Amino acid sequence: ELGPWLVQRPRGRGGVEGNRAPAPGPVPGPMPAETHDTLPPPPSAVALEEATSALLALRDSARAALGASSEIQWSSLRFLVQVRHTYLLCEGPEGLYVIDQHAAAERVTFSRLRRAYAERTVASQSLLFPVLCEVTPAEAELLEAKSREVAEAGFDVRPRSADVVSIHGVPKLLHKANPERLLRDLLSEVSRKGERAFSDAVDLAFATMACHGSLRAGDVVSPEEARALLEALDGADFAGHCPHGRPIVTFLGFAELERKVGRR
Numbered sequence: 001e002l003g004p005w006l007v008q009r010p011r012g013r014g015g016v017e018g019n020r021a022p023a024p025g026p027v028p029g030p031m032p033a034e035t036h037d038t039l040p041p042p043p044s045a046v047a048l049e050e051a052t053s054a055l056l057a058l059r060d061s062a063r064a065a066l067g068a069s070s071e072i073q074w075s076s077l078r079f080l081v082q083v084r085h086t087y088l089l090c091e092g093p094e095g096l097y098v099i100d101q102h103a104a105a106e107r108v109t110f111s112r113l114r115r116a117y118a119e120r121t122v123a124s125q126s127l128l129f130p131v132l133c134e135v136t137p138a139e140a141e142l143l144e145a146k147s148r149e150v151a152e153a154g155f156d157v158r159p160r161s162a163d164v165v166s167i168h169g170v171p172k173l174l175h176k177a178n179p180e181r182l183l184r185d186l187l188s189e190v191s192r193k194g195e196r197a198f199s200d201a202v203d204l205a206f207a208t209m210a211c212h213g214s215l216r217a218g219d220v221v222s223p224e225e226a227r228a229l230l231e232a233l234d235g236a237d238f239a240g241h242c243p244h245g246r247p248i249v250t251f252l253g254f255a256e257l258e259r260k261v262g263r264r
Contacts, residue, residue, distance in 0.1 A: 074233040079226040086217040088226050095253035103242040104229055105215035109173055110243045111236040113154075113206040116173075117199075122154035125172040130158075131179045133165050139187050140165065146190065149198045153186065153205075174213030185209045207243035 077090040077097055088099040116122040135143070143150060143157055143165060150157055154171030167179045174182055189205040190198065215221070215229075241247050258264045 074238075075227075075231040077230055079223055079230065082221050082226065085220060088221065088229070090226075090230070095251055095255075095257065098250045098252070099229075100217075100242075100246065100248055101215055101219070101221055101226075101229070102217045103246050103248045104233060106210045106242045106244075107238065107248060108229065108232045108236045109214045110207055110210035111238075112173055113171060113210060114203060114237070117153060117202060117206070120152050122152060123172040124151075124154045124156055124169040125175040126156070126169045127167065127179060130166040130168050132160065133167055133180045133183055134163055135165055135187070137162065139191065142187070142190060146198060149202070150186070153202055155183065155186065157183065171209070171213075174209055177209070177213035181212055182209050185212065210243060 072092070077092045080089045080091055082101070083089055083098075086101060088101050088104075090097045090099060113122065140159065140162065144159065147157075154169070154174075155167070156169030158166050158168060160166050165183075167183055170177070170179050170182050185208040186202070186205045189201040189208070192201070221229075238248075240249070255264070
């Protein structure tokens with residue numbers, strides 16, 4: 001259903017390159033009447049949701065090529081230094097690894113949330129003070145109808161009025177994130193899924209919540225925290241990228257490094 005609408009942007013000669021418009025050409029005439037019905041209608045919302053779920057599944061199943069050994073024990077790497085409060089530089093037997101600290105932490109959090117939800121063991125962290133959150137009538141109805149599933153996702157949400165709920169607990173793995181934002185992430189995916197499987201919506205919501213609740217670029221990481229993250233990657237469903245598709249690690253082999261600096 002999406003195929004005719006996925007058009008590759010032309011590049012190179014004759015196409016659009018960067019922000020430059022192509023050279024003017026002849027003005028096309030009116031489209032013949034008989035061709036008006038050849039273009040299929042735009043993809044439906046359901047088709048777009050299915051494509052999003054398929055993309056997430058594809059990213060989870062694929063492994064990014066690093067150029068090093070196919071299987072890496074991340075905890076065996078030696079952490080060297082944090083660069084620009086964003087990257088962790090590590091040394092392995094075959095070369096250097098530059099790890100995006102946010103993407104790596106996001107992948108670990110997402111993997112743990114997904115595994116815990118599959119086992120219905122998502123731990124909830126109680127808040128010291130409840131957080132009030134305004135909701136629409138449809139969202140309030142959804143939270144009431146799916147109260148058990150919401151609780152299984154690690155949330156403690158209670159109705160206060162027709163358009164206000166109070167958040168008393170959030171998934172423990174995400175306790176540093178904004179509670180209202182986490183609930184919004186969940187409601188956004190569940191509302192878009194409608195009557196479709198709640199677990200599919202939660203899977204997509206966990207990907208967004210893991211992004212909002214994980215170590216960020218700009219955070220200072222101590223050597224102990226860096227080593228803990230490397231150990232956590234060993235237990236994660238590692239696919240070479242974060243749930244949203246950004247690469248986690250870049251590898252530079254010692255042989256390539258020596259060629260670059262003229263030692264070979």
